[in-house]
Amino acid sequence: MKPNSFYITTTLPYVNAPLHMGHALEFVRADVIARYKKLSGFDVYFNTGTDEHGKKNYDKALEKGLSPEEFVDRGFETFKEQLKMFGVSEDVHFIRTTDKHHEMAACEFWKRVKDNGYIYKKSYKAKYCVGCESEKTDSELDEKGECPLHPGKKLELIDEENYFFKFSQFGEKLLKFYKERPDFVVPDFRLNEMKNFIKNGLQDFSISRLKSKMPWGIEVPDDKEHVMYVWFDALVNYISTLGWPFDSAQDLRPENNKENNFEKYWVNGSPTQYCGKDNTRFQAVMWQAMLLAADLPNSRQIVVNGFITGEGGMRMSKTVGNVVDPADIVKEYGTDALRYFLLREISSFEDSPFTTERFKEAYNAGLANGLGNLASRILTMAENYNVSTLDPVVRYKENEDLESFDIKKYMDKIWDRIQNADKKIQEKEPYKIYKTDHEIAVNIVSDLCTDLFYIAKLLIPVMPETAEKILFYLKDGKAIRPEKPLFPRKD
Numbered sequence: 447m448k449p450n451s452f453y454i455t456t457t458l459p460y461v462n463a464p465l466h467m468g469h470a471l472e473f474v475r476a477d478v479i480a481r482y483k484k485l486s487g488f489d490v491y492f493n494t495g496t497d498e499h500g501k502k503n504y505d506k507a508l509e510k511g512l513s514p515e516e517f518v519d520r521g522f523e524t525f526k527e528q529l530k531m532f533g534v535s536e537d538v539h540f541i542r543t544t545d546k547h548h549e550m551a552a553c554e555f556w557k558r559v560k561d562n563g564y565i566y567k568k569s570y571k572a573k574y575c576v577g578c579e580s581e582k583t584d585s586e587l588d589e590k591g592e593c594p595l596h597p598g599k600k601l602e603l604i605d606e607e608n609y610f611f612k613f614s615q616f617g618e619k620l621l622k623f624y625k626e627r628p629d630f631v632v633p634d635f636r637l638n639e640m641k642n643f644i645k646n647g648l649q650d651f652s653i654s655r656l657k658s659k660m661p662w663g664i665e666v667p668d669d670k671e672h673v674m675y676v677w678f679d680a681l682v683n684y685i686s687t688l689g690w691p692f693d694s695a696q697d698l699r700p701e702n703n704k705e706n707n708f709e710k711y712w713v714n715g716s717p718t719q720y721c722g723k724d725n726t727r728f729q730a731v732m733w734q735a736m737l738l739a740a741d742l743p744n745s746r747q748i749v750v751n752g753f754i755t756g757e758g759g760m761r762m763s764k765t766v767g768n769v770v771d772p773a774d775i776v777k778e779y780g781t782d783a784l785r786y787f788l789l790r791e792i793s794s795f796e797d798s799p800f801t802t803e804r805f806k807e808a809y810n811a812g813l814a815n816g817l818g819n820l821a822s823r824i825l826t827m828a829e830n831y832n833v834s835t836l837d838p839v840v841r842y843k844e845n846e847d848l849e850s851f852d853i854k855k856y857m858d859k860i861w862d863r864i865q866n867a868d869k870k871i872q873e874k875e876p877y878k879i880y881k882t883d884h885e886i887a888v889n890i891v892s893d894l895c896t897d898l899f900y901i902a903k904l905l906i907p908v909m910p911e912t913a914e915k916i917l918f919y920l921k922d923g924k925a926i927r928p929e930k931p932l933f934p935r936k937d
Contacts, residue, residue: 452483453711454718455493455684457725458543461521462506465528467754467762467800468722470772471788475751476720477534478789478853481907485842491711493687494529495541496522500676501655504662514662518544531773533781533910541687543664543680551686552679553667555740560667564612564739570652573601581651595724595761609654609672616735617644623734623744631730632851633795636723636750640730651732653678681733684719685742688712716746726750749851752797759799770800782909783809783933789908790857810935812861817901818933820868821916824894828925831880831888835895835920840903853908860904867897895920 456476459469473494480492497503498518507517522542529538541548559565572581575593581604588594593601621644624630624637631637654672655663663673688707711717721729730748737744753761756768775784791808792798828835847856871894880887902916912932919926 450488451491451710451715452488452718453491453493453688453715454480454483455687455720457719457721457729458495458497458541458680458683459525460500460502461496461498461518461525462502465525465772467770467772468751470532470784471751471754471792472720472722473529473532473534474785474788475749475851475853477532477538478907479718479720479848479851480535480538481910482842482845482848485907486844487842489710491688491707491715492535492538493541493684494534494538495683495687496525496543497676497680497683498522498542498544499663499674499679501660501662502676504660507662515544518542528773531776531781531784533785539687541683543683545686547689548683548686549664551690552664552674552682554691555682555685555736556674556678557667558740559611559736562739562741564615565609565653566612567607567609569607570604570610572604572652575599575601604652606656606659608652608656608675609666609669610650611653611678611736611739613648613650613732613735616738617648619738620644620731620734623738627746630745630747631726632747632749636726636748636795637730640726643727643731648731648735651675677728677732678736681728681736684717684733684745685712713743718747718749719745720749720751722751723753750795752793752795754792754800755797756799757801759797761797762800770802770805775805779805779809779936780911780933782912783813785909786813786857789853790861792854794852794854806936809933813933814931814935816861816868817864817912818931820864820871821898821919821932822928823871824867824891824898825919825925826927827876827880827891828895829927831876831884831891833888833891833895833925834923835892835899835925836923837920838896838899840900848907857908860901860908863897863901863904867894867901870894870897895925 454476456472459465476492476494480490483490496518498521503518503521504514507514510517526540556565573587586593588597591601593599621641624641628634628637631640653675654666655675657665657671657673661673663676664679666672666674685708688711690708690712719729726748729745734744756762756770760768762769772784787800787805787808790812791804792800827833845856847853847859870890874890876887876890876894879890898916899920902913902920905913905916915932919928
């Protein structure tokens with residue numbers, strides 16, 4: 447078993463709607479970390495997929511006149527196609543919560559938690575936001591009595607007998623765990639929010655629904671009248687994708703003594719989970735309590751993104767009408783242009799605005815006039831002066847910015863290199879010197895080619911298509927002038 451395995455996962459989006467800009471941010475950032483770890487020599491397992499049970503998907507299927515099975519099958523295929531426009535690695539592993547192995551794993555997880563005494567049954571009443579697929583207390587609602595994340599959507603009232611998870615018994619255990627892992631949630635102020643949430647008192651939560659009211663879910667073991675609450679089911683995907691429980695140390699069947707992915711990537715692979723800030727409670731508190739209840743190892747880190755906001759600083763919402771569709775951006779500007787904006791112009795951890803105007807300004811400044819113009823100038827001079835290019839050895843060792851998930855800082859340092867190379871051209875003016883001293887001019891351009899090599903290799907995890915193009919233009923010791931700009935200016 448390799449000691450350098452690494453596991454990273456996104457949350458799983460529902461298949462009831464196309465992926466939005468918040469999804470793009472999460473997938474692109476997780477992809478960057480996965481690529482960086484691979485370049486650093488790690489054996490990486492990158493997990494993503496679709497959350498296919500629950501009322502949100504069930505209602506949408508009925509609305510479209512489809513069976514839930516037909517609806518989620520179509521949604522999964524659409525999801526895979528959409529991931530391509532974000533430039534996500536082709537070797538990503540996909541999990542669907544309707545996979546038979548996942549359903550079996552969710553049932554096994556339920557049994558272990560119940561056998562350990564953390565599941566019980568009771569009648570209750572609650573307000574439920576279908577958009578969030580979670581219960582809401584009055585303190586979590588706005589002045590209109592609505593969920594602030596889904597304005598205009600009426601809350602449903604639940605009044606039934608359900609199974610509950612003894613969440614209330616894990617407050618002290620979680621706080622002790624956080625103390626042992628002060629870097630468990632990134633950034634640290636999100637961890638402080640979770641500590642305060644726990645200190646205010648954890649409440650047991652419902653983990654089942656009556657099948658007669660909402661049949662689209664995994665049947666509760668030994669009770670055909672109930673299906674699992676969608677979040678309880680979906681969270682198990684992070685280990686079911688690794689083959690748990692039949693691909694784990696707890697499986698003693700001889701026919702399964704093969705490479706152990708659960709042991710390799712979850713136990714020893716520093717399991718890292720990306721999520722949005724509205725998901726922090728589920729990932730950093732609920733899921734960790736569930737793992738403790740099942741006697742399984744906890745995640746290593748939870749990395750939390752802020753929201754992408756629209757005009758006026760409001761969270762992007764179709765209801766508000768301030769949505770920018772990532773598909774439209776990719777169609778006009780390309781995948782790497784979208785990745786550039788999400789990675790450099792959006793804060794690593796705080797809320798940040800995304801408007802078409804702001805994107806266009808950043809594209810022209812950072813890509814068309816910045817990286818694209820620099821590459822064109824260097825490659826043109828190198829070809830004209832017949833400069834030999836030497837590919838420098840760039841070792842991908844531990845990078846402090848990417849290790850701390852501050853991808854924006856990493857990007858800013860690349861653009862510092864771009865600006866320094868541009869400044870070198872302006873100050874040394876090799877295009878003028880070439881007329882009087884050919885050798886000096888060639889040496890300057892040779893150094894600039896080396897600078898461009900370094901820039902391209904640093905771009906591999908963040909803007910892979912662009913990096914590949916630049917490296918192609920520099921390959922085999924002879925520069926090639928691009929036939930067209932890497933990033934045409936947009937007026």
